[in-house]
Amino acid sequence: MTRNRTSAPRWGLRVVVLAYLMFLLVLPVVVILYRTFQHGLSPVFDALTTSDAQHAYKITAIVAVSAVVLNTVFGVAAAILLVRHRFPGRRILDAVIDLPIAVSPVVVGLALTLVYGRNTAVGSWFGRHGINIIFSLPGMVIATSFVALPLVVRAVGPVLEEIGEEQEQAAATLGASAFQRFTRITLPSIRGALAYGVVLSLARSLGEFGAVAVVSGRLLGKTETVPLYVLDLYNNFNQTGAYAASTSLVLVAVAALVASRFLRPRGAMT
Amino acid sequence: MSIKVAGVSKNFGDFAALTDVSVDIPSGSLTALLGPSGGGKSTLLRVIAGLEQPDSGVVQIDGVDATVLPPQRRGVGFVFQHYAAFKHMTVERNVAFGLSIRHKPKAEIRERVRELLELVHLEQFAHRYPSQLSGGQRQRMALARALAVEPKVLLLDEPFGALDAQVRKELRAWLRRLHDKVHVTTVFVTHDQEEAMEVADEIVVMADGVVKQVGSPDELYERPSSDFVMSFLGPVTRIGGELVRPHDIELFDEPEAGARPATVSRVTRLGFEVRVDLDIDGEEAWAQVTRGTAEHLALEQGKQIFIRPQHTRTSVAASSAPRSTS
Amino acid sequence: MSPPASNDLSAGGGGTLAVPPLTGGPRIGGGRTARRGLSGRFVVGPTLTGGFVVLFLSVVVLIPLAVLVYKSTGSGWAGFWHQVHSPFAWSALKLTVVMSLLVALINLVMGTAIAWLLVRDRMPGRQFLDTIIDLPFALPTIVAGVTLILLFGPTSPIGINLAYARSGVLLALLFVSLPFVVRTVQPVLLELDRDMEEAAASLGASQFTIFRRIILPTIAPAMAAGTTLAFARALSEFGSTVLISGNLPGKTQVAAVFIYGKIQEDSVTGAAAVSTVLLAVSLVVLVLLNVIQLWVARRD
Numbered sequence: 001m002t003r004n005r006t007s008a009p010r011w012g013l014r015v016v017v018l019a020y021l022m023f024l025l026v027l028p029v030v031v032i033l034y035r036t037f038q039h040g041l042s043p044v045f046d047a048l049t050t051s052d053a054q055h056a057y058k059i060t061a062i063v064a065v066s067a068v069v070l071n072t073v074f075g076v077a078a079a080i081l082l083v084r085h086r087f088p089g090r091r092i093l094d095a096v097i098d099l100p101i102a103v104s105p106v107v108v109g110l111a112l113t114l115v116y117g118r119n120t121a122v123g124s125w126f127g128r129h130g131i132n133i134i135f136s137l138p139g140m141v142i143a144t145s146f147v148a149l150p151l152v153v154r155a156v157g158p159v160l161e162e163i164g165e166e167q168e169q170a171a172a173t174l175g176a177s178a179f180q181r182f183t184r185i186t187l188p189s190i191r192g193a194l195a196y197g198v199v200l201s202l203a204r205s206l207g208e209f210g211a212v213a214v215v216s217g218r219l220l221g222k223t224e225t226v227p228l229y230v231l232d233l234y235n236n237f238n239q240t241g242a243y244a245a246s247t248s249l250v251l252v253a254v255a256a257l258v259a260s261r262f263l264r265p266r267g268a269m270t
Numbered sequence: 271m272s273i274k275v276a277g278v279s280k281n282f283g284d285f286a287a288l289t290d291v292s293v294d295i296p297s298g299s300l301t302a303l304l305g306p307s308g309g310g311k312s313t314l315l316r317v318i319a320g321l322e323q324p325d326s327g328v329v330q331i332d333g334v335d336a337t338v339l340p341p342q343r344r345g346v347g348f349v350f351q352h353y354a355a356f357k358h359m360t361v362e363r364n365v366a367f368g369l370s371i372r373h374k375p376k377a378e379i380r381e382r383v384r385e386l387l388e389l390v391h392l393e394q395f396a397h398r399y400p401s402q403l404s405g406g407q408r409q410r411m412a413l414a415r416a417l418a419v420e421p422k423v424l425l426l427d428e429p430f431g432a433l434d435a436q437v438r439k440e441l442r443a444w445l446r447r448l449h450d451k452v453h454v455t456t457v458f459v460t461h462d463q464e465e466a467m468e469v470a471d472e473i474v475v476m477a478d479g480v481v482k483q484v485g486s487p488d489e490l491y492e493r494p495s496s497d498f499v500m501s502f503l504g505p506v507t508r509i510g511g512e513l514v515r516p517h518d519i520e521l522f523d524e525p526e527a528g529a530r531p532a533t534v535s536r537v538t539r540l541g542f543e544v545r546v547d548l549d550i551d552g553e554e555a556w557a558q559v560t561r562g563t564a565e566h567l568a569l570e571q572g573k574q575i576f577i578r579p580q581h582t583r584t585s586v587a588a589s590s591a592p593r594s595t596s
Numbered sequence: 597m598s599p600p601a602s603n604d605l606s607a608g609g610g611g612t613l614a615v616p617p618l619t620g621g622p623r624i625g626g627g628r629t630a631r632r633g634l635s636g637r638f639v640v641g642p643t644l645t646g647g648f649v650v651l652f653l654s655v656v657v658l659i660p661l662a663v664l665v666y667k668s669t670g671s672g673w674a675g676f677w678h679q680v681h682s683p684f685a686w687s688a689l690k691l692t693v694v695m696s697l698l699v700a701l702i703n704l705v706m707g708t709a710i711a712w713l714l715v716r717d718r719m720p721g722r723q724f725l726d727t728i729i730d731l732p733f734a735l736p737t738i739v740a741g742v743t744l745i746l747l748f749g750p751t752s753p754i755g756i757n758l759a760y761a762r763s764g765v766l767l768a769l770l771f772v773s774l775p776f777v778v779r780t781v782q783p784v785l786l787e788l789d790r791d792m793e794e795a796a797a798s799l800g801a802s803q804f805t806i807f808r809r810i811i812l813p814t815i816a817p818a819m820a821a822g823t824t825l826a827f828a829r830a831l832s833e834f835g836s837t838v839l840i841s842g843n844l845p846g847k848t849q850v851a852a853v854f855i856y857g858k859i860q861e862d863s864v865t866g867a868a869a870v871s872t873v874l875l876a877v878s879l880v881v882l883v884l885l886n887v888i889q890l891w892v893a894r895r896d
Binding site: 010013014016017020021023024025026027028029031032035070073074077078080081085087093095096097098099100101102103104105106107108109110111112113114115116142145146149203204206207208209210213214226227228230231234242243246249250253254256257258260261 | 642645646648649650652653655656657658659660661663664667706709710712713717719725727728729730731732733734735736737738739740742743744746747753754767770771774825828831832833834835838839851852853855856859864867868871874875878879881882885886
Binding site: 163166167169170171172173174175176177180184185188189 | 354
């Protein structure tokens with residue numbers, strides 16, 4: 001059936017789909033690349049090396065890496081728990097892990113503010129101990145963790161299930177302790193999927209906007225990440241800067257796409 | 271290093287996998303746990319290894335109560351039906367695993383691994399990954415890996431079950447020779463009576479979660495304690511309500527003392543052996559004779575002959591109760 | 597379908613930058629390989645792991661959401677309804693739901709068409725298309741907003757200006773939700789048993805009949821799951837709509853942007869009330885996805 005001559009309906013489908021993708025995906029990226037580089041490289045370079053820009057990159061890196069580390073530890077632990085153990089409430093846990101996919105980032109930000117904000121019981125307790133959560137890095141890390149929460153679990157889970165438990169049991173009969181089984185058998189077996197999950201999380205974390213916009217307070221030069229900085233520049237009619245920063249994030253996204261394509265487990269999607 | 275299992279029961283939900291099972295396995299023996307699938311034999315093996323926790327009962331290994339010991343402290347070698355090869359490690363590192371987690375000196379590990387790979391004829395595959403080996407090679411690697419830590423007992427769960435017939439036959443003979451060389455107390459699970467008879471010193475027949483009979487292959491074959499054991503251990507046919515081995519039926523072309531008339535309904539030549547399907551007063555049975563006998567009697571469809579079972583199953587001393595072997 | 601049927605959907609997510617969407621991941625270890633093994637025996641391991649997992653989930657997800665719901669009803673149901681029914685809140689919610697339904701519908705058709713093209717049409721450049729489909733997942737939403745307003749805003753090089761219009765909002769939502777249906781339908785199409793189609797053809801079925809009677813029923817659950825995910829995503833979207841919508845209250849302001857505005861005004865109860873409505877719809881969506889999952893599981 002595939003080898004049918006290319007028929008009229010098939011051409012129709014191609015034209016419609018390609019036009020749709022062209023206008024929705026390809027052209028916007030082409031236009032922003034063009035706008036960014038239309039006056040050469042130096043304005044771009046200048047825009048990305050201002051102290052505010054540098055600071056935004058630094059904050060973004062700190063927040064994203066922290067959130068990814070947390071989510072990686074959580075993700076592996078949760079995946080093992082869900083795949084390898086049977087316990088009451090397992091299905092609920094499984095469902096709750098997906099919750100962040102369906103919750104609006106702004107709602108996430110608001111919810112965190114209501115618990116950890118300065119005027120709340122929890123927030124003021126931390127405040128008395130010199131730790132600010134909201135309008136500060138810890139809150140941004142928690143918010144980012146929230147939105148990227150399911151990625152590692154869902155990347156690792158199926159692979160963990162597929163490799164089964166026998167290798168771990170074999171290691172146990174050979175004398176390996178639970179820790180040795182984890183580091184020598186389980187972790188190496190899931191490393192591909194784990195790397196994939198980490199790339200997904202990193203891409204999501206670097207780009208998080210809504211939740212971080214709420215919990216950071218968007219304090220320029222203090223809690224502003226690159227995505228927030230883009231909006232600031234745009235609102236202040238600094239288009240060169242906004243386009244340059246956007247393009248830097250586009251490049252990161254493309255890198256993540258390419259990396260994920262290589263890491264994709266069993267990824268015969270061609 | 272004997273194994274003693276006493277009064278072990280294990281349920282999975284409503285399913286009773288093992289009910290009050292007691293078995294003694296003498297030091298240095300090669301024992302088969304034989305039975306139909308779902309009969310509890312794999313569960314018993316996993317209970318011995320510590321991969322399952324029994325609901326009640328005791329497991330002793332080498333005289334020490336191992337019931338609550340985790341698998342890594344029981345000193346057992348376990349070989350899985352599907353090899354459980356560490357896919358991310360080379361053959362060499364698979365075999366070395368047990369030694370390296372015990373932090374043995376590198377040189378010692380290298381030497382021991384070399385010996386073992388030689389023993390299982392995998393020397394030239396040391397640097398390959400499991401995915402580059404055949405099923406039989408993977409299983410030999412798994413065996414070497416289990417032997418590397420010098421286990422007190424070696425447990426094999428349907429070790430040849432996933433292999434094709436030819437390789438299975440080779441590995442069987444090889445396991446027997448290996449055991450004669452290494453002498454480690456070995457228990458293997460199989461549902462193949464031929465495999466059990468050929469390889470084991472002693473067979474534990476299990477079904478429905480209980481031990482049906484324990485004995486040497488000859489004992490079980492000659493003196494089965496129940497119709498179940500008899501029919502599980504070899505071909506049987508039924509004559510006048512009694513179970514008979516088809517090769518224990520004498521055929522005559524004249525009436526003989528104790529012989530009854532039968533009609534040949536079909537003659538099938540299977541190489542040296544000939545299968546003769548019989549009709550005895552409307553009941554179907556079959557006998558196995560040599561080619562010579564078949565030719566001598568000129569057996570053919572529709573011929574009237576006389577048959578006499580040599581011995582039918584008679585209840586014997588070997589009971590279904592486990593024997594004490596120590 | 598082969599055994600990993602319940603994973604078919606998951607492969608969609610697992611296979612791409614897509615969140616292994618709800619559909620897929622969920623129900624990990626649905627008990628298929630539920631082996632009793634080492635699991636139960638090392639009491640310290642699972643307890644510690646479980647404790648950490650539950651603690652982390654509580655601190656990051658559960659407690660905040662619970663407090664949010666609590667605060668939104670802090671002044672009673674009447675207060676809650678008052679906030680939700682305030683003109684701008686209500687129109688923002690209405691716009692969001694209508695837009696999301698529209699987005700879901702368009703995705704259902706276009707997403708399936710794209711997946712079909714990627715799997716069945718040996719077209720040159722397919723690999724490239726397959727890679728860029730995930731761009732909306734990888735691209736920060738605010739950047740998506742900037743790129744879209746450059747192409748479809750006041751300075752549009754192609755002369756199409758959708759800024760500050762509902763069609764602009766629709767465009768942004770279509771962009772961010774694009775991969776969901778594609779990535780849930782694609783793996784199922786890939787695993788679709790060609791023998792079935794050939795059998796049907798040998799029985800005299802036309803191409804159209806084969807599609808309607810054989811292919812469509814097989815990919816329907818994946819289409820439903822992808823569409824549901826796209827709907828959920830559109831419902832909660834914020835970043836990409838901020839710029840192109842112009843946030844005109846009562847006209848182009850979606851719920852998430854409305855909530856953000858309320859937070860900026862320090863009007864927490866208003867923000868919390870609308871948030872709770874969004875959250876409730878999200879929960880319904882999650883339940884719906886689980887139902888779809890069960891539907892798939894039962895069929896195989």
